[in-house]
Amino acid sequence: MTSAILLWPGGRTQPLRLHPRRESRGWDIDLCVEGASPYPLGRQATLHAGLARGPVNNPARQIWMSLTGGSHPPVLRGPVVFTGPADRDGNLTPLPSESADVVQRVANLMNGLVRTGPFTASAAQARGERTYQCDAHAIRHDRETGRSAFVVLDGVGATSDVHHFVRRYAPRIAQGAAQTGSPNQALLAARIAANADRQTRGATATAVVAVLDPRHSYVHIAWCGDARAYRVSRFGAAIPLTADHVRAAQLHRHGLPAGGRGLRSWSASSIAAGSIAQRFVERRYMSRLLLCTDGVYAPLERWHRLGPILDGAEDAKGAAAQCVREAVAAAGADPGNGTALVVDLHR
Template sequence: MRNYATAQLTGTRDNQCDATAVFTDRRTGARAYVLLDGIGSTEVVREWTRAAARRLARTAARRGDAERGLRAVYDAYAAELGGYGPSAVAVVAVTVPGKPLTIAWCGDARAYLVADGTAHKMTDDHNLRRVIGGRRNIVTSWLGSNLNDDKVKYRFGHPAIESVSLCLVAKTVRLLLASDGAYDPHEDAGHDLANLLTGKPRQAARRFSATAVKESLAASHAGGDPDNPAEPYADNSTVLVADLTA
């Protein structure tokens, strides 16, 4: 029985440029859960982001570690694209039987763990809000960049890639990966994320994504499309929900 589900809504954008992927290494049982949020809203970005999500999931699962997988793909795209071309922010979580859960990210896609009715944010956004209290939609690290850890840290105070590793204590923990179009509206509205993530993974994923778009369109804080404030605006809203066992 599958332990995860995804949900996506395009919002008011021209293309759905978020992507998810899951890959299991049959040799080791390692499984990678990936979410990418493409930067831009074109068909080129959409197709690249989908391929990049699959590539990252395969690499992270085969390496059995989120950070090692993300660094390998980050470095590969830096060499292939030279910092020019499509790009996306990324978050990846990897489970390996008998080993700690690992999570790694570049950009502002997030990972949460829900246990005992509480959602815990496991990532720290790579954006100007974190760096200087500036705009949260300007990211400071992304897949497709050619800046290494030292250069990113010099400019923004954090490395290109960050990671966490932890042993699951609760018998069952729910993992949430979310694009900013999915988590920002809930955060702005002060919603309890754990309450939105109840039920089966598919129900939770659909509820979380759909409510985010409705909140974006209805809430006064959205204010409309940044380029045309008279028009209602909702970003791509994508989530991946998975139940992990200790």
């Protein structure tokens, strides 16, 4: 018996048990999805989508991007079925547990979609004692879809090449994320472009990207390196939404000593290379979102000021400005670049 999951456009799922005989499995799927055609999603799953009719299945599109690392899906309409990939003989295999978890998690987030209300956003920066401002931020809105994207980049190094890199790629990533709805896909596209771009001269940056879609009940976040995102809890605490990609964490996962202080802060991922992670956060848990560089969160966390600032500031503009102002003061004699982008999500 081959296990499968039937996914409806609203995010509702139900398990399917397909017939053990190969010739009957397509018939079983076709009972639920008229005119089903298979779309292999690498070695992780197969999506069976039907005729182009019915409402757009946005949960299926999000799952497609999650399972393929961000490749752009076609417009999927009506119910779809997820099974495992076909083996060498063409027999469908059971849906792998990792893929089933992705299907269920995204479906749960998108079940009962709600339209998000408006937002207000503001950013603040400080160059500190550095010669160049090698942080950058960008906000872009796609009128056709209503999606908005927010980006913060933290340049690796402090040269003029890095300065120009972040100023060039921050709006580019934001535009791509707003158009596609996938911050993960926007970062992957930036990676391909940057690695082929002779003008970058080897410059790169860490990044954090967030997308708000008025049709979805969640915020989609992606990042590489140690740029971070936080939300404010109802008790006024700053809750991290990202996990740094740093060399020390890699060594720890392999059971090796993390080494000295330099390794603990050495970024192991950037736009140029390394891991790109993503997560979905329910919007109802988030009233204020912060995207920032280590020049902001490091000194503020050291003095336990991040939560009080985000919770106490009257609006997004005041929160961003206060984050940067206090970060510079807390950094002492040698403050670096710092950028804070705050988004207030209105219910």
